[in-house]
Structure formats: C-alpha cells, structure tokens
Amino acid sequence: MKYFLMIFALAATSLVSAQQSTGSIVGKLTDQEYNNEPLAFANVLIKGTTLGATSDFDGLFEIANVEPGTYTVTFSYLGYETVEIPNVTVEAGKVTSLNVPMSASEGVALDEVVVTTVARKDSEVALLLDQKKAITLETSIGAQELARKGASDAATAVTKITGIAKEEGSDNVYVRGLGDRFNVTTLNGLPLPSNNTSKKNIDLSLFGTGIIESIGIDKTYNAQNYGDFGGANINIVSRNYTGSGFLELGVGSGANTAALGADEFYLYDGPNFTGFYNKEISNDPFNNGFDTSWDRETRSTPINSNISLKGGDSYNIGENSRLNFFAVGSFSNGNSYREGLNQGAPNLGTALPNSEFDYQKYSYTTATTLMGNVGLRLGSANDIKYNFLMLNNSEQKHEEFNGILDREDDAPNGGGFIQRNTFERTTLIVNQLLGNHDISDSFEVNWGVGYNTVENLIPNRRQNILLPYTNNDPEGPKSFRLVSAASANHRFFQELTEDEIAANLSTTFKFKKNEEDGFDGKFTIGYNGRFKNVDFEATQFNYQILNVANQPFVDPYNIDAYFDEYGPDSGFWQIRTFRGTASTEGSLDPQTYGGEQQINAGFVTLEYKFTPKFTLFAGARGEQINQTIEWSTVIQGDDSNELDTFEFLPSLALKYELNDKQNLRFAASKTYTLPQFKERAPFLFQEEINQDTQGNPALENSTNYNVDLRWELFPSSSELISFAVFGKYIENPINTFLIVSAANNLSYANTGDSATAFGAEIEARVDVFENERETAESMLTNRLSVGGNVAYLNSNQKLDYQKVSEETDFAAAFTNTEAPLQGASDFIFNADVSYYTEFSDTKNLRTTLAGNYFSDRIYALGSTGRGHLVDRGFVTLDFISALELGEHFGIGMSVKNILNPLVERVNENAEGDLDMENPAIPGFLEGGPVTALSYKKGVDFSLSLSYKF
The missing domain is CATH 2.60.40.1120 (Carboxypeptidase-like, regulatory domain)
Known part of the structure; x- marks a missing residue:
C-alpha cells in the first residue's frame, strides 16, 4: 500500500x-x-x-x-x-x-x-520516423500497418519482425532463436503475467489487432525496462479511442480440416460451451461420490465460431479537457483433432522406444475477452487512463493412447489402452492506472500502477489405464488385472492463483535547448516494482486396483459399467490420495507450493546528442530480487527455499546517422534470466503422457552479456533494408534436461558455467509498386509490398553433470559435453506479400500471404546415452484477406497452416562430442533418431463478417 x-x-x-x-x-x-x-x-x-x-x-x-x-x-x-x-x-x-x-x-x-x-502510435509514417530517430533497436508496428498487412493478432504481427518465429503449440514467440524464458511481455509498459503456468509470457494471439494501438519490439536492453531480459521486450500499447462514437459487431465461423475429417468427434461429460466450467471435489470422495462419467461421448459437427462487439466515444469537458472510452467483448471457440505417434525415450542398445502409442487427441477450446479503457485529459498536459482486461481461456481435450506402455513390463506386446480427459481453464484479469504529466517544456512525470491476477484450474482430470488380460494376447479382452500403479486410474484437481502488483514511476529532465526548440540532452530517473504472491494446491484420487485374481473384463469405452457394478465395497478397488486412504490422518490435505516474489528496482538514463549525427543513450539499473518458495508434498515433505540476489545492470546505445537515409547503431548491456516459480517448485507435474516435469529449488539466475551492431537503410517512406550482427555470453545458463531416474522425468538446472550465442539478421521491406489513380471523387491507391527477413544463430554451451549433481538434488548424465542452447533454432525465415487496393473512398481489399520457417531446436538436452530431444523445423503458410464494402460492412477470410506440415519431436541418436568420462552413462544409443511425438494439425479456415453502426 x-x-x-x-x-x-x-x-x-x-x-x-x-x-x-x-x-x-x-x-x-x-x-x-x-x-x-x-x-x-x-x-x-x-x-x-x-x-x-x-x-x-x-x-x-x-x-x-x-x-x-x-x-x-x-x-x-x-x-x-x-x-x-x-x-x-x-x-x-x-x-x-x-x-x-x-x-x-x-x-x-x-x-x-x-x-x-x-495517436502517434497508430501512424505508420510517424512510427517510421520514430524508428529512424530511435537510438535503441526498437521496431514498432502501428494500427495502420497492421490493417494494411492483414495481421489479425499480436502473434501474427510480431512474426513480421526479423528473427521472430512462433512456438509450436502456442503463440509464444522465439526471438533470435531464444525462447519463452528469455523474453518479456508488457502492456502499456507494465509487466503482464502469463495465461499458461508452463510459460513465462502471455499468449500473444489473445490480443486481437482491434484492441491494439501499436506493438513495440525492443531487442536491445534499456535500463528503464526490467532486467529479466535476454531476447526482446514486447510491449503492447492498448487502443485509446478519441474519435466520435462508433459501435461495431463482428461474427465469424470456420473449421479445421483434421477435425472435420475425424470419423467421430469425441469429448466427455462435464465442461460446458462457454469455457467457464469448474468442478469442486466431492463431499464423499473415498466412496466414489463423483457424478461425472469416465467415458467419452460423441459431439456434434466441430464447427468453430466467434462473435465480437466493440465501441467507443469521447466527450469534451469544458474547453480544455476531454473524456474518452473504448470497450470490446468477444468470444470464440475452436475444435481440433490430431492423430499420430507418441513414444517414450528409447531403450539403450536396441533404440526401441520404451513406450509406443498410436495417439488421438480431440480438443475444444474457448477464448473470452473483455477489454475496456477510460481516458481523461485534464487541460492539455495531463493524461490519466484506466485499462481493464479479462481473458478466460479453456481447453477440453479427450486423448486416447493404444499400444505398448512399457516394453519390459506393461503390455510389452501391445494392446495397452490409456484414456485421459482434461479440462484446463485460465482466467487472467489486468487492471492498470496510468498517468502522464508535462510539468514544463523541460520536465515531465510518468507513472503507472497495475494489479494482475491469474487463476489456473484443472478440475476433475480423469485417467484410465487398461491392459490385456494376458500379455501374450494383445488383441484379447482388457482388464485392470495387471495394472499395478495406484495412480494409473485417477481423478485430479488443481488450482493455482497468482496475484501481482506492479508500479512504474519516472521523471525526465531535458536540458541544452537547441536551435530547433528541442533539447540535446535528457536525463531520466525512476523506480519499478513487482510484488507477486503464488498459491498452488493439487489433490489426486487414485483408484488402486485390489483382488487382482478376480478382476473382470472391462470395455475401454464403457468404464462406467465397471464402477457401477463393482462399487467401493466390492473389494475390487479402493480410493487413496498420495497421502493415504480414508483412514489415514490428513489424507485429504492437498500437496501445495506457494511463495512471494519481490523486485525493487531503480534506474537512471542519459540521452545526449553530441552532434546532429551522433547520439548516446546510457543507463544503469539496480534490481533487488527476492523469491521465496514453500512446499508440502509427499515425496519432498514440508520445506522452503529462498532466492535472494542483487543485479547491477549497465546499458549503452550509440547511434550515428551516416546520412538522411542510413543509420549505424551499437548497443551493449548486461541483463539476467530469472527462473520461474514452476521451475523452482519441487512438484511433479504430470501434464502429458510420457512427459512429466518437476521443479528444482536450487535453480539460480543466469547472467546475460549482450552486444548488437546494426546498419539500416530507408530507401523510401515504407521501405527498409538492414543488416545486424549480435552476440550473447550467458553465465550459468538454464536448460531443461532429463533426470537420471527410473521415471525419466524432466527438470530444470543451471547445466554449465557458460554459453555463447552469435548471429546475424538481414531484413528487407520493399514496395514492388505503389500507384494512385484519379476518379471523379478521389485518388485511389494500389500497393503491392514484399517483406522478408532471415536470422542465423550459432549457440554453444558447456554441459557439466558434476555441477548439476553438486548444486541440486538431481543426478544428470548429459550424453554430450557441449550442446546448442535449449529452444534455439539456427535459422529463422519470415516472408510476406501484401496487396492493397481501393475501389472507392469506402471500399478496399487487403490480402496477405505470410510464410514462416524455423530450423530444428532442442526441446530437452540428451541424457544417459541418448541424443537430444529435438523439435523438427517446418514451414507454415497463412493467407488472410479483408474486404471493406462501404462505411458499414466488411468481410474477412483466412486460411492458416495451408501446407499442413508434419509436426515432429525426435530423440536423436548420440553423436558428436560424447561425454565418455561420465560414470552415470551406461552406454550410447546407436542407430537413427526415434520419433517421440508426431502429428499434423490440419488446415484452419474461417470467414468473418462485421457491421459498423
């Protein structure tokens, strides 16, 4: 307070x-x-x-x-x-x-x-001028350019920037080959929490371009930003409407070809259409007092839909003040289907996967957005704005796995069956109050306060495992008879809440007035604070199988019949949590983790123009970081851990204007990478079959040293050619790795003393043609523009299994002594072709064809003789078109993932610089790569209509 x-x-x-x-x-x-x-x-x-x-x-x-x-x-x-x-x-x-x-x-x-x-952040010309004048390597995309290029959301918009690619499975982005852990996302300069507990950054596709004024991507560090920075700071500026009143209604529909092509589309009992579902734990859980079915159920044709309503207005208050507001509400849903392979880690020597499944996933997702802001201008020097944002995202998924559960134990010849029904819902609420005040021509004050809350729920996840009645008859009847693990059949309940307060305050003093009534010098001093509380709890009710000898046959698609006929008093099974049965004291106590994170930071920056062509921007920042975690789990017991550190972060940027069309820029900085709560909490997350992760309380900050050099040429008002080289030296890098254990779980560790990353970027944005034709009423424009960029990254890190063993409770057995950074692609390529034509003052057509490619990147480091777990690169191609048919009516169409490439994760064979001295490695995997996961997503197509009143 x-x-x-x-x-x-x-x-x-x-x-x-x-x-x-x-x-x-x-x-x-x-x-x-x-x-x-x-x-x-x-x-x-x-x-x-x-x-x-x-x-x-x-x-x-x-x-x-x-x-x-x-x-x-x-x-x-x-x-x-x-x-x-x-x-x-x-x-x-x-x-x-x-x-x-x-x-x-x-x-x-x-x-x-x-x-x-x-607003300045809307104007394409003004933003281009800002980019030419800026000292740091910040690129901004405004609402005008977003509309011209047909970008539908923030994720699509930022992929038009050099060196940025989307992440498969979400719309988080990789910047210069560096993934989610290295980036920062802010809204109006204030930090945003993630809508996904597994990610550091929010899913950018949640921000439709209708609520965006501009997006700024800064690849070089500025001391005014938080120091948890390695790739880029992505700042979304929310729309601030100041015109006359308007109201616009939009509706749309579409489908996914894979979902339409499935013989039947299955989901399950419980979750509703809107995605606001929740389910509390039964009052009588040990007697199976749950009222939801285990079994799948057929749903109607999987057609996607969306609806939105937005509007705004502004009013004069007296002669010098003005009040404005803008609001948007939207709801969308989507259906998808995937089928392919899902396999466990390969066994050493044979190169055969330990588990081997044919995999099917049916998914229904929802996204609800409510956003509004109110702006008040008092006189013409004071702006105060309140922003509200609510996002509710959900996914209901039914998954089936058929095949070998364990090549040496469960269904070794096939015939095993796993069914998992999961509903996950995340609700994010953002409140921001922002102020901007010009005290005089040379002195200004800016401030902002934000309160964010995130709630992540997984209510009543259901899992069943059935095995062949006898192992030598994989095609025969199935039963619970050979299911030995108590947790194989379960109901799981999870709730995570995060509350965060963030505050920014800065004062700027301008000095040395020049002949153009501007100032050559600018000095800024400020404060930033982030204060987060995290609470997580989970309870799992395991259906432990008893009386093995007399277990009956079970129909995999009618499991309710088994539990209806053989109740809790039958002696065939019993319910227990990880803490015990109904008779165990505290058996209903959830497993928990929680804690606090406090970051207090002060900064100073100096901008000074030594000559009309040469400008310096220097800064220094100090951050005091305290992150405490407490936990209570069955395996780790009750304990706590604290990360307490101070970071001093200097930064420097230089700009030299070679001429009116060319700039040369240099930047250098020191930053850090902070582990997330989930990465440090010693809780076992069973989020996916064949993919369990657990946190590492011993995880510490990484330190990043960054350097950039860039040349840029502006041939015309809408064209840009640039070339940049960059380098990073990372101390104590954080990676995901495979723990040496019977379960082969993944965790996180500071896997070595250092890592390096060097790269280059080339970008070109060219207007193939732009012409105007005169009519009786107006001048009409035709424009064809082409953009492309390529980024190359060479990264390397030294892996040290002894360091991991000494600093953590885990044993590591890295197969290699060196490896690229986890999540880093060697190559990223983005290209788009945009065409815009006007038929009249109120009628126009916009079309964009956009392609993206990233090369292979490591998902988890190779261990125990196995090569790295690698996500294969692939090409995506999207087509987006929008037609305005007058002042009121518009039509939009999109076709995404046109090429429908194979998405594949493989366990590579061991090769290269093998760690022959590691005693924990029993031998090396020989032969070619083993597929861990593969599927196709299908093509998404949609049609939308809008009407402006």
Missing part, C-alpha cells in the same frame, strides 16, 4: 503544477512531375509562426512541439506551385498527417490532400 500512496502523492503534485503539452504534424510530399516519387528538400511552414521543417530524401517531414490549435500550413519548392492547406487541426498528444502531392505546372486541389489525425 505504501507504494500506491507514494505514486498517487507524486501524481497529485504534478497535476497542480502542470502546463501545456503539444502535438505534431507529419507527412509525405510527392512529386507529380515524376510519377509521384518522394519530393526531397521542400519547405514546410506553419503560417504565422516560426515553426517549420524540410522534407528528407523520402519526402518525409515532421514539425514537433506544436501548440494545440488550428493552423494554415504552406508547402513550397523552387519551381513548383506553393500549396497552402488551411484549417489544419493539431491536438495535444496527437499526430496530424498531411500527405501532399506537388506540381510545377498547376496547384493542387484540396481534395487531393490526405489529412488524418491519430
């Missing part, structure tokens, strides 16, 4: 002394005498003032620090007719765009001038 009081006291003080803020005018000048090529070195002047600018090589100009009001703007060029545009309105904090054609023979008609006023 003291942090809130401090922030609000500072905010109140700044409100009292606040003065005027300004807007800006940006635009592009084109030469009608030369096929509308950019017109450089033209003069732009605000009539009656001393404010003006000169267009650059791309025809771009910007007049900054313009007081709010209405002006006349003149454009002149030697030998050309002077153009005078009256009634140009400038709003505080906004960008007014003027795109003006000029001619030597005659003046320009006013209806040929395109005038728009939007």
Whole structure:
C-alpha cells in the first residue's frame, strides 16, 4: 500500500503544477512531375509562426512541439506551385498527417490532400520516423500497418519482425532463436503475467489487432525496462479511442480440416460451451461420490465460431479537457483433432522406444475477452487512463493412447489402452492506472500502477489405464488385472492463483535547448516494482486396483459399467490420495507450493546528442530480487527455499546517422534470466503422457552479456533494408534436461558455467509498386509490398553433470559435453506479400500471404546415452484477406497452416562430442533418431463478417 500512496502523492503534485503539452504534424510530399516519387528538400511552414521543417530524401517531414490549435500550413519548392492547406487541426498528444502531392505546372486541389489525425502510435509514417530517430533497436508496428498487412493478432504481427518465429503449440514467440524464458511481455509498459503456468509470457494471439494501438519490439536492453531480459521486450500499447462514437459487431465461423475429417468427434461429460466450467471435489470422495462419467461421448459437427462487439466515444469537458472510452467483448471457440505417434525415450542398445502409442487427441477450446479503457485529459498536459482486461481461456481435450506402455513390463506386446480427459481453464484479469504529466517544456512525470491476477484450474482430470488380460494376447479382452500403479486410474484437481502488483514511476529532465526548440540532452530517473504472491494446491484420487485374481473384463469405452457394478465395497478397488486412504490422518490435505516474489528496482538514463549525427543513450539499473518458495508434498515433505540476489545492470546505445537515409547503431548491456516459480517448485507435474516435469529449488539466475551492431537503410517512406550482427555470453545458463531416474522425468538446472550465442539478421521491406489513380471523387491507391527477413544463430554451451549433481538434488548424465542452447533454432525465415487496393473512398481489399520457417531446436538436452530431444523445423503458410464494402460492412477470410506440415519431436541418436568420462552413462544409443511425438494439425479456415453502426 505504501507504494500506491507514494505514486498517487507524486501524481497529485504534478497535476497542480502542470502546463501545456503539444502535438505534431507529419507527412509525405510527392512529386507529380515524376510519377509521384518522394519530393526531397521542400519547405514546410506553419503560417504565422516560426515553426517549420524540410522534407528528407523520402519526402518525409515532421514539425514537433506544436501548440494545440488550428493552423494554415504552406508547402513550397523552387519551381513548383506553393500549396497552402488551411484549417489544419493539431491536438495535444496527437499526430496530424498531411500527405501532399506537388506540381510545377498547376496547384493542387484540396481534395487531393490526405489529412488524418491519430495517436502517434497508430501512424505508420510517424512510427517510421520514430524508428529512424530511435537510438535503441526498437521496431514498432502501428494500427495502420497492421490493417494494411492483414495481421489479425499480436502473434501474427510480431512474426513480421526479423528473427521472430512462433512456438509450436502456442503463440509464444522465439526471438533470435531464444525462447519463452528469455523474453518479456508488457502492456502499456507494465509487466503482464502469463495465461499458461508452463510459460513465462502471455499468449500473444489473445490480443486481437482491434484492441491494439501499436506493438513495440525492443531487442536491445534499456535500463528503464526490467532486467529479466535476454531476447526482446514486447510491449503492447492498448487502443485509446478519441474519435466520435462508433459501435461495431463482428461474427465469424470456420473449421479445421483434421477435425472435420475425424470419423467421430469425441469429448466427455462435464465442461460446458462457454469455457467457464469448474468442478469442486466431492463431499464423499473415498466412496466414489463423483457424478461425472469416465467415458467419452460423441459431439456434434466441430464447427468453430466467434462473435465480437466493440465501441467507443469521447466527450469534451469544458474547453480544455476531454473524456474518452473504448470497450470490446468477444468470444470464440475452436475444435481440433490430431492423430499420430507418441513414444517414450528409447531403450539403450536396441533404440526401441520404451513406450509406443498410436495417439488421438480431440480438443475444444474457448477464448473470452473483455477489454475496456477510460481516458481523461485534464487541460492539455495531463493524461490519466484506466485499462481493464479479462481473458478466460479453456481447453477440453479427450486423448486416447493404444499400444505398448512399457516394453519390459506393461503390455510389452501391445494392446495397452490409456484414456485421459482434461479440462484446463485460465482466467487472467489486468487492471492498470496510468498517468502522464508535462510539468514544463523541460520536465515531465510518468507513472503507472497495475494489479494482475491469474487463476489456473484443472478440475476433475480423469485417467484410465487398461491392459490385456494376458500379455501374450494383445488383441484379447482388457482388464485392470495387471495394472499395478495406484495412480494409473485417477481423478485430479488443481488450482493455482497468482496475484501481482506492479508500479512504474519516472521523471525526465531535458536540458541544452537547441536551435530547433528541442533539447540535446535528457536525463531520466525512476523506480519499478513487482510484488507477486503464488498459491498452488493439487489433490489426486487414485483408484488402486485390489483382488487382482478376480478382476473382470472391462470395455475401454464403457468404464462406467465397471464402477457401477463393482462399487467401493466390492473389494475390487479402493480410493487413496498420495497421502493415504480414508483412514489415514490428513489424507485429504492437498500437496501445495506457494511463495512471494519481490523486485525493487531503480534506474537512471542519459540521452545526449553530441552532434546532429551522433547520439548516446546510457543507463544503469539496480534490481533487488527476492523469491521465496514453500512446499508440502509427499515425496519432498514440508520445506522452503529462498532466492535472494542483487543485479547491477549497465546499458549503452550509440547511434550515428551516416546520412538522411542510413543509420549505424551499437548497443551493449548486461541483463539476467530469472527462473520461474514452476521451475523452482519441487512438484511433479504430470501434464502429458510420457512427459512429466518437476521443479528444482536450487535453480539460480543466469547472467546475460549482450552486444548488437546494426546498419539500416530507408530507401523510401515504407521501405527498409538492414543488416545486424549480435552476440550473447550467458553465465550459468538454464536448460531443461532429463533426470537420471527410473521415471525419466524432466527438470530444470543451471547445466554449465557458460554459453555463447552469435548471429546475424538481414531484413528487407520493399514496395514492388505503389500507384494512385484519379476518379471523379478521389485518388485511389494500389500497393503491392514484399517483406522478408532471415536470422542465423550459432549457440554453444558447456554441459557439466558434476555441477548439476553438486548444486541440486538431481543426478544428470548429459550424453554430450557441449550442446546448442535449449529452444534455439539456427535459422529463422519470415516472408510476406501484401496487396492493397481501393475501389472507392469506402471500399478496399487487403490480402496477405505470410510464410514462416524455423530450423530444428532442442526441446530437452540428451541424457544417459541418448541424443537430444529435438523439435523438427517446418514451414507454415497463412493467407488472410479483408474486404471493406462501404462505411458499414466488411468481410474477412483466412486460411492458416495451408501446407499442413508434419509436426515432429525426435530423440536423436548420440553423436558428436560424447561425454565418455561420465560414470552415470551406461552406454550410447546407436542407430537413427526415434520419433517421440508426431502429428499434423490440419488446415484452419474461417470467414468473418462485421457491421459498423
């Protein structure tokens, strides 16, 4: 509470002394005498003032620090007719765009001038100017560009940036080959929690472009950001509507070809259509007092659907203040089906997988979004905004596994059957209060407070395992007779909640005013804080099989019949938790972990322009990090662990403007990678068949040293060519590895002393053509643009099994002494082709064809003579199209995953630099790679309609 009081006291003080803020005018000048090529070195002047600018090589100009009001703007060029545009309105904090054609023979008609006023983060021209002027390597995509390129969500948008690829199974992203652990996601500068307890970052596909003003991707570290940074900081700026009132309704439908192609589509009893389902533990669990079925049930045709409603308005309050609001609500659902192979780790010597299943998965997902914000401008120097976001995501999945459970024990000849029914629901609620105050021309205050809460539920997961009545008859009847593990048949209940308060506060002082009424120097000092509480509890009711000799045959698809006929008093089975049976004291006590995380940080930055071409941006940050975890589990008992460390994080960025079209940038920084709660909690997570993970309380921070060098060329206002090289040195790297144990579980460890990553990036964005055609009513545009980027990464780390054994309670037996970083791809390639054409002022067509590729990447490090567990690379291809049919009606169509590639995870054969000195390795796996998981996702297609009232 003291942090809130401090922030609000500072905010109140700044409100009292606040003065005027300004807007800006940006635009592009084109030469009608030369096929509308950019017109450089033209003069732009605000009539009656001393404010003006000169267009650059791309025809771009910007007049900054313009007081709010209405002006006349003149454009002149030697030998050309002077153009005078009256009634140009400038709003505080906004960008007014003027795109003006000029001619030597005659003046320009006013209806040929395109005038728009939007927030700066919306404007494509303004964002490009920002990128050219920025010192750090930040790339921003605004709402205008998102619409032009047909991006439907934040995940799709960021993959258009060099070196970024989506992660299979989610819409988290890899930046420069580095995965989820290395990235940071923020909303309006405040940290966002993840909607998935297995991930550090939120699923970016949850943010539809209709609620986004812009997305900024910063690949170099800035001391104003949190230091838990290795790949990129992705900042989503939520839409802040300031226009006249509108209301828009959207509906859509679609399907997945694999789901449609399944003979039947199966789910199970319990969860509902909306995804807001929950199920409490029975009042009489030990007597099987559960009222939901074990068995699958057929569902109707798996058709996807979505509906959304959004609107906004703004109102003047007196002469100098304004209130605005924006809200959106949406619901979507989806159905998918997968079939393929799911196999365990290969046995040494034979290279045969220990378990071998034919796998089927039926899935129904929902996504509900509610977002709203209210903005209040007091005068023209004070902005206060409240943002609310609620996301509810659920997945109901029915999975079947048929085959060998254990090649040396359970169903060794096949015929084994596993059925698992899982419902998982995650609800994320974000509240933010933000303030921006200009105290004077040279002093400003920014602050923000956020409260986030996440609830993750897995209510009543059900699993059954049946084996052949006799092992030598895999095609014969099945039974529980040979099922020995008490946990093989169970009902599982899990609840995790995370509550987090985050706070930002910064003050900026500008100094050394220059001839253009700007400032050459800027000094910023600030504070950031994050305070998180985590509570997790889980209870599993195991149906232990008794009276083995007399167990009857069981129909795998009518398991209810067995439990109905043979009740809890039959002596055929009993229910027990991991803590014991009904007679055991405390048997209903859940297994738990929880704790607190506190991060307090202070920072200072200095930006200084030594010459018109050379600018320095330096910073330093100190973060005090405290993460405590307490747990109570059957295996580990009751205990706690604390991670307490201080990080000093310097950063430096240099920019040199070679000319008006070219920049050279350099950046260097020190950052760290913080282990997540789930990675440090010693709890066994049985999230997938053949894939159990458990945390490691001994896990510590990694330290990252980063360096970047980039050259960039801006041939025109919408084109970019760049080349960059980068390097990272990581101390104490964190990886996922295979524990030496009978269960072959995965865990996390600081697997060596150091790792390195070096790479290069090439990017090109080119307009193949852009032309305008004149009609009686207006000028219409046709544009074809092509973009592509390639990133190469070479990573290497030294693996040390002795370090893991000495620092943790686990034994490691790395097959190799060296390996690439876990999750890092050598190559990432992104490309898109976008076409935009206007039929009239209110009718247009946008189409985009986008392709992505990532090369193989390690899922888990090789162990005990086995090679690495590797996710194979593949190509994805998406097509998105949107047609506007007037002021009110729009149609959208998309076809995603057109190529439908095979998704495959393999256990590679051991090769390369083998660790011959490790006594824990009994031998090496010989032969080719063994498939651990493979399937095809099918093609997703959808059609949407929208109507704006």
